[in-house]
Amino acid sequence: MLTSPELSQRHLEWTGRAARVFRAPGRVNLVGEHTDYAGGFCMPAALHFSTLAAASAREDPRLVVHSVDLDETVAYDLAPMPERGSGKWADYVAGVARQLMAKGIRLTGADVTLTGDVPRNAGLSSSASLEVAAAFALLGTSGGEMDGREIALLCQRAENNFVGAPCGIMDQFVSVYGKAGDALVFDCRSLDYEYVTLPVHLRLVIANSMVKHSVAGGEYRERRGQVEEGTRLLAEIYPGVRLLRDVSLEQLEAARTVLPEVIYRRCRHVISDSGRVLAGRDMLRSGNVAGFGRMLVEAHASYRDDFAASCAECDTLVELAVGLPGCYGSRLTGGGFGGCTVSVVEADKAESFRDALREKYLAATGISADRWVCEIGDGAREIVV
Ligand code: GLA
Numbered sequence: 001m002l003t004s005p006e007l008s009q010r011h012l013e014w015t016g017r018a019a020r021v022f023r024a025p026g027r028v029n030l031v032g033e034h035t036d037y038a039g040g041f042c043m044p045a046a047l048h049f050s051t052l053a054a055a056s057a058r059e060d061p062r063l064v065v066h067s068v069d070l071d072e073t074v075a076y077d078l079a080p081m082p083e084r085g086s087g088k089w090a091d092y093v094a095g096v097a098r099q100l101m102a103k104g105i106r107l108t109g110a111d112v113t114l115t116g117d118v119p120r121n122a123g124l125s126s127s128a129s130l131e132v133a134a135a136f137a138l139l140g141t142s143g144g145e146m147d148g149r150e151i152a153l154l155c156q157r158a159e160n161n162f163v164g165a166p167c168g169i170m171d172q173f174v175s176v177y178g179k180a181g182d183a184l185v186f187d188c189r190s191l192d193y194e195y196v197t198l199p200v201h202l203r204l205v206i207a208n209s210m211v212k213h214s215v216a217g218g219e220y221r222e223r224r225g226q227v228e229e230g231t232r233l234l235a236e237i238y239p240g241v242r243l244l245r246d247v248s249l250e251q252l253e254a255a256r257t258v259l260p261e262v263i264y265r266r267c268r269h270v271i272s273d274s275g276r277v278l279a280g281r282d283m284l285r286s287g288n289v290a291g292f293g294r295m296l297v298e299a300h301a302s303y304r305d306d307f308a309a310s311c312a313e314c315d316t317l318v319e320l321a322v323g324l325p326g327c328y329g330s331r332l333t334g335g336g337f338g339g340c341t342v343s344v345v346e347a348d349k350a351e352s353f354r355d356a357l358r359e360k361y362l363a364a365t366g367i368s369a370d371r372w373v374c375e376i377g378d379g380a381r382e383i384v385v
Contacts, residue, residue, distance in 0.1 A: 001117040002068055004052055008385040010068055011054040011113040019054035019113065020140045024132035024380035026050065026118035026125045027174045028206055028342050029333050030183050031299045032277040033269075034307065036168030038227055039189035039243030040274030043196070043281070044170055045204070045376040046178020051116035051129040052383070055137035058109035063097050065090040068115045078107055085162045092127055093134040095162025099154040100135065105144040112137055119370065121212040123332075123339025127163075128171035131155035132380045140382065148176045148379075149191055165215045166224055167335075178379035185281045189245055196281045198376060199289060202328075203350035204342055207321070207357055207371040209313040211338030219337045223266065223309060230267040233259055244270050269306035273299055293328025293344050300331035309336030313365055317341040320360045324353050 002010060004021045011019040025046040032042030058064070061078040067089065074090035076082070081098045085091030093112060101107055112134065118126035135151050138144075146154075152172040159165050159172075173191070174184050182195035198204070214220070227244055235241040237255050249271050256264055276299050283292040300318050304310035314332040318341055321330035326349025333342040345353045350373045361369045 002052070002115040004383045004385050007052050007054045007068065007113060007115050011056065011111070014066060014113060015056055015111045017056040017111070019056045020137070021052060021054045021383045021385050022133050022136035022140060022380065023050050023052050023383050024129045024136060024175045025178055025377050026129045027171055027178065028124060028204060028340070028374065029170065030342065031280050031296060031331070032273050033299070033303055033334070033336065034223060034227065034309070035270055035274040035277070036170040036188040037224055038231070038270045038274070039245035040270060041277035042170050042186050042188060042274075043183050043277045044174040044186065045183040045198070046174055046379055047118075047124065048375055048377040049116075049118040049124060049129075050377070051114060051118060051126070051133040053133040053137035054113040055110050055141045057141040058111055060109050062109045063094060063107075063112070064110075065093045065112045065114065068113060078109060083162075084164065091163050092130045092158065095158030096131050096134040096155055097138055098162055099158045100138055100142070100144065103146070103150070103154060105139065105142055105146070107138060107142050110138055110141045119208060121214055121339070122208050123213040123334025123336075124206070125171035125175065125334070127159060127165070127167075127215070128155065128175045131158055132172055132175040136380050136382065149173075152176045166221050167215045174379070176379050178377060180378045181376050183376065185277060189243060196284050198284065199287065201347050202289065203345050203347045204374045204376070205345050205350055205354050205357070205371065206333075206340050206342050206374050207317050207354075207361070207369045208340045209311070209317055209338060210367050210369060211311050211313050213335055213337055213339030215335050217337065219309070220335050223307065223336070226263055226266040227270055230259065230263040233263065234267070245274065247271060249275070265306040269302045272302055289328055289344070296329030296331045296344065297322060303332055303336065307336070311338055313367065314338065314341055316364050317357070317361055317369070320364065321353075321357055324356050325349055326353050
């Protein structure tokens, strides 16, 4: 990854024009998985891993996107713009351009140069960080202004409609609204949020199982379909239910016999995990770190057993993590079926934990995991180079 001055220089050499540079982060989710599209709660935090986008306007109606890291350039005509992407990585940028134009933003044309260090296919939202960086950059080149919520929503639409991945709103939202040191307690129905500070004596350690995760893959879509099916069946019993968020665990239990077992379990995960977000917020605020950690392990069990969204490697990482000194709790984070675990660890043990986890995972699986002691970073913004 280039630094922002290096990226700015590269853009100048490539296009002959000075750029404005924007940064948007990836995220880790502490708890509340597959709750966003059910209108529930989640608790994501922005990471230092991010995408940097340098952009300048063009005179012709073309969007030309260059990735320094991939050493590839992809160009799109903006007039007319295709309705769907063509399966290229730059579709995330083009989809955002299309959504900005649909919102009435006048995009003349733009050159966008990208670099980033969010691990790809690892469940840390490299896609959302690319979309949000692109939105800030294209708004910057066009002189457009937009509220952060609108930006997050249009990035989600870009991913849903142009890229074709059925994601919810969590990743884009935290990429916009993240705050250093804090996680977001995010109500995905009202889009209200509050911050909760991670106690300073804790660190987040992220370990990549190296099993590739993708929201565009069939399993994410299938789970979402099951949650929507459950919501439809429950709405027949409980009039007024529009999202699974509207159903309590007691109501779900009362309806158990009329739901297919698989659908019941998927719904039980979503409703209970959404509840864990609010319980977790209160535990963090009252300093009950041990309770928070235990709850993360419960959340992992729910994700693994009720939602069937884990994999053997991620289960191994979690089991190994909770047996190591200094670890309060650990779980698979993100869309599931691979990707990373997040562990909450005592700060002075974080580095030895990270190294021991790598050793033990290597011994158990033969896989060498990427792993990091992470700081919680800020949301998207312009970088003055
Ligand atoms: C992916 C999606 C999000 C969310 C999570 C699961 O990251 O992009 O919208 O559904 O999975 O919590």
